[in-house]
Amino acid sequence: MTAGKFLSQKSVDRIAILTTILCFLVFSIPVSAQKRNKKKSTEKVKEAVVLVEDEVSRYRIVVPSSATVHELKASTVLQDYLLQISGTAIPIVSSDKHRSRYEILLGQNERLDELKIDLNLNTLKDDGFLIKTDSMRLVIAGGNEKGTLYGVYTFLEKYLGCRMYSPNVKIIPKQKRIAIGTIHDLQVPAITFRDTHYRVTWDAEYTDWHKLDHNENGERPDWGMWVHTFNELVSPEIYFQAHPEYYSMVNGERIPTQLCLTNPDVLQITIQNLRRKIAQNPSATYWSVSQNDNKNFCTCDNCKAIDDREGSPSGSIINFVNQVADQFPNKMISTLAYEYGRKAPKTLVPRENVNIMLCSIEAYRHKPIDQDPESADFVRDVEDWGKISKDIIVWDYVIQFNNLISPFPNLHVLQPNIAFFAKHGVNAMFEQGNREVGGEFAALRAYMISKFLWNPNENAEAVMNDFLNGYYSVAGPVIGKYINEMRESLISAEKPLRIFGTPNEAANSYLTPTLIERYGKIFDEAEAMVADSAILLERVKIARQPLEFAIMEQAKKNFFGPLGVFEKVNGRWEIKTALRAKIDPFTDLCIREGVTQVKEWSTSPEEYRSAMYRLFSQGMNEHLAFGKKVKFVSPSVTNIPVDANVMMLTDGKRGSHDYDYNWFSFPGENLEVIIDLESSQTVKRIESAYYQYAFWLRVLPKKVEYFVSQDGQTFELVAAVNNTLPIDQYGGQQRDFIAQFEPRNARYIKVKAHTIGNTPGWHPGAGRPARMLVDEIVVE
Numbered sequence: 001m002t003a004g005k006f007l008s009q010k011s012v013d014r015i016a017i018l019t020t021i022l023c024f025l026v027f028s029i030p031v032s033a034q035k036r037n038k039k040k041s042t043e044k045v046k047e048a049v050v051l052v053e054d055e056v057s058r059y060r061i062v063v064p065s066s067a068t069v070h071e072l073k074a075s076t077v078l079q080d081y082l083l084q085i086s087g088t089a090i091p092i093v094s095s096d097k098h099r100s101r102y103e104i105l106l107g108q109n110e111r112l113d114e115l116k117i118d119l120n121l122n123t124l125k126d127d128g129f130l131i132k133t134d135s136m137r138l139v140i141a142g143g144n145e146k147g148t149l150y151g152v153y154t155f156l157e158k159y160l161g162c163r164m165y166s167p168n169v170k171i172i173p174k175q176k177r178i179a180i181g182t183i184h185d186l187q188v189p190a191i192t193f194r195d196t197h198y199r200v201t202w203d204a205e206y207t208d209w210h211k212l213d214h215n216e217n218g219e220r221p222d223w224g225m226w227v228h229t230f231n232e233l234v235s236p237e238i239y240f241q242a243h244p245e246y247y248s249m250v251n252g253e254r255i256p257t258q259l260c261l262t263n264p265d266v267l268q269i270t271i272q273n274l275r276r277k278i279a280q281n282p283s284a285t286y287w288s289v290s291q292n293d294n295k296n297f298c299t300c301d302n303c304k305a306i307d308d309r310e311g312s313p314s315g316s317i318i319n320f321v322n323q324v325a326d327q328f329p330n331k332m333i334s335t336l337a338y339e340y341g342r343k344a345p346k347t348l349v350p351r352e353n354v355n356i357m358l359c360s361i362e363a364y365r366h367k368p369i370d371q372d373p374e375s376a377d378f379v380r381d382v383e384d385w386g387k388i389s390k391d392i393i394v395w396d397y398v399i400q401f402n403n404l405i406s407p408f409p410n411l412h413v414l415q416p417n418i419a420f421f422a423k424h425g426v427n428a429m430f431e432q433g434n435r436e437v438g439g440e441f442a443a444l445r446a447y448m449i450s451k452f453l454w455n456p457n458e459n460a461e462a463v464m465n466d467f468l469n470g471y472y473s474v475a476g477p478v479i480g481k482y483i484n485e486m487r488e489s490l491i492s493a494e495k496p497l498r499i500f501g502t503p504n505e506a507a508n509s510y511l512t513p514t515l516i517e518r519y520g521k522i523f524d525e526a527e528a529m530v531a532d533s534a535i536l537l538e539r540v541k542i543a544r545q546p547l548e549f550a551i552m553e554q555a556k557k558n559f560f561g562p563l564g565v566f567e568k569v570n571g572r573w574e575i576k577t578a579l580r581a582k583i584d585p586f587t588d589l590c591i592r593e594g595v596t597q598v599k600e601w602s603t604s605p606e607e608y609r610s611a612m613y614r615l616f617s618q619g620m621n622e623h624l625a626f627g628k629k630v631k632f633v634s635p636s637v638t639n640i641p642v643d644a645n646v647m648m649l650t651d652g653k654r655g656s657h658d659y660d661y662n663w664f665s666f667p668g669e670n671l672e673v674i675i676d677l678e679s680s681q682t683v684k685r686i687e688s689a690y691y692q693y694a695f696w697l698r699v700l701p702k703k704v705e706y707f708v709s710q711d712g713q714t715f716e717l718v719a720a721v722n723n724t725l726p727i728d729q730y731g732g733q734q735r736d737f738i739a740q741f742e743p744r745n746a747r748y749i750k751v752k753a754h755t756i757g758n759t760p761g762w763h764p765g766a767g768r769p770a771r772m773l774v775d776e777i778v779v780e
Contacts, residue, residue, distance in 0.1 A: 226285030668769025
């Protein structure tokens with residue numbers, strides 16, 4: 001092809017003359033000047049791409065001609081944030097429009113082939129991406145799912161300084177000039193399914209920005225059934241009465257706690273019902289066929305034979321689930337390796353389409369799992385499952401479930417634990433935080449966990465400090481000091497950190513009275529630093545909230561004295577003014593924050609306030625039985641807690657919303673006690689209080705009977721109080737069983753509370769002995 005085909009001879013002659021003049025000028029420049037110009041040119045190349053200059057841009061965002069929904073979303077996200085940053089609207093065009101040097105190429109774009117840029121989609125998989133500068137172009141291209149969208153959010157954060165700390169807290173730096181240097185940033189996550197259970201993440205943009213695999217409702221679209229599904233697949237309500245053999249044999253009796261996994265009818269019913277569910281939701285890939293949330297697995301001869309051979313009840317589980325998976329070769333059948341089934345089988349291997357959901361519920365959190373000798377058996381299980389399974393999701397726990405709003409200094413183990421799992425073949429992670437709204441450092445935990453799930457080797461300290469400084473502004477370093485001092489106190493105390501622990505358990509480690517006073521001063525400093533900003537001050541107060549909760553909980557446990565609820569003033573017991581002043585601000589802040597529960601499954605902020613005021617109204621009562629010895633007829637000695645004493649039911653300390661302290665607790669027996677008042681007294685009122693948290697086997701007595709006696713041998717029944725509260729409900733309940741009667745002279749008081757025995761067949765813990773919890777026996 002010649003120039004003459006398009007230009008006249010006259011034009012060609014002019015170009016030749018101009019070229020001669022230009023060459024003369026270039027070669028007339030001294031060598032030193034040429035070097036200087038070459039250096040300037042190199043400096044410009046280092047900057048590479050200037051997207052915006054003084055609110056003007058020559059660039060266009062180019063999407064594939066057949067762009068996916070996620071690629072189109074990526075283009076509008078990028079356009080919107082560039083506009084917010086610079087005030088410049090960059091147009092979006094399709095790749096089938098005319099070419100330009102000034103392009104931001106998004107997605108699996110046809111232009112990439114023209115530019116000979118190899119994406120290598122097999123490497124990127126679904127969510128990976130490449131951010132790359134090529135001459136004057138910027139390329140952000142990703143895998144088949146949300147890779148390009150994730151790449152855009154990473155570009156905004158890593159290269160333009162944007163942040164999203166929570167759905168309501170963003171940082172978008174303003175700049176008239178957007179310039180970037182040479183970039184070649186390839187990111188492919190080792191963990192392909194990433195999820196955390198924090199409501200703060202239940203936001204569509206937060207989910208995409210932080211690359212999580214749930215939607216704005218916290219649902220997981222790729223999962224048709226999630227966990228604990230045996231009852232859903234073979235419902236006891238439908239089958240148990242006619243076919244008890246479908247369910248667990250426990251201590252020689254069939255109970256509907258788990259399935260009998262060697263019964264062929266159970267297998268066929270499971271397959272049939274699962275097939276029906278898949279037909280209703282064919283797009284979901286993962287389907288759970290997993291044990292219920294109790295430990296009463298089947299021990300019939302057939303199930304036991306497999307479990308004995310495999311060295312674990314996981315033997316009968318994998319044997320069963322493999323047969324289900326064979327019927328659904330195009331789906332992933334997930335099952336739990338949890339509690340009794342956590343240990344891997346000796347010889348059985350999960351099918352290629354079986355997912356193992358391995359749970360770390362027993363592990364402590366004061367040290368990284370692989371550094372804690374107490375977690376050695378769990379580390380072994382992770383390694384053993386990793387050898388035989390190609391698809392493992394770890395269900396990890398990152399909060400104190402008994403007290404959702406409580407100091408829980410485990411931030412230092414989040415990153416090393418996730419890195420450990422990724423190193424041992426875990427390809428999916430579910431970090432169970434707070435299913436409710438709020439919780440200690442909820443936004444910080446969600447932010448850190450999301451970062452580590454994407455990159456398990458991320459610098460944990462840098463991530464935390466970035467959040468603290470961005471979210472709390474000038475108070476960030478002070479709150480960081482609080483976090484670090486609490487962590488160091490935990491480590492130096494050498495006490496375990498349990499996910500089912502309490503602030504009272506921590507009273508001899510990271511929540512001693514001295515440390516609590518120190519933490520309070522740190523928060524005073526933080527609040528003073530942001531006192532002129534209502535928004536920042538509220539955030540700092542929410543960060544302080546767990547400390548206030550711990551103070552109130554420890555006071556209730558101590559009950560009276562310097563660290564208790566009550567103190568004696570002029571010979572009378574009174575509520576401590578400083579403590580009473582805490583409950584309303586605490587509850588009101590919870591409500592403003594949107595906190596739904598302070599304890600897993602139970603106790604709303606208003607219920608917590610009510611429980612505290614109930615305690616205030618009961619007071620410290622030196623009644624007729626106060627400080628008197630208690631003789632236990634029942635429960636038996638083996639069921640009396642080690643820390644119980646002969647005056648536990650007459651020490652004046654009342655229980656509250658937390659069943660872990662000031663409640664006398666035992667399983668499966670009646671309560672029968674005799675109290676010696678030491679002399680004959682006029683008695684006209686007796687009461688005892690009980691606690692119910694039925695889902696977790698803590699159940700009120702059927703009936704409470706009260707007796708009196710002068711000689712301790714012959715007792716008169718003076719009252720019987722029946723329970724009217726059913727057990728088919730969630731949440732904690734306190735009930736006073738009060739008896740008032742005609743005055744009697746008596747020295748001895750007998751209280752008999754009748755247990756319901758074992759929980760009924762429909763209960764999640766069917767067949768297990770119900771626990772009875774009682775606090776003070778008051779005699780007046």
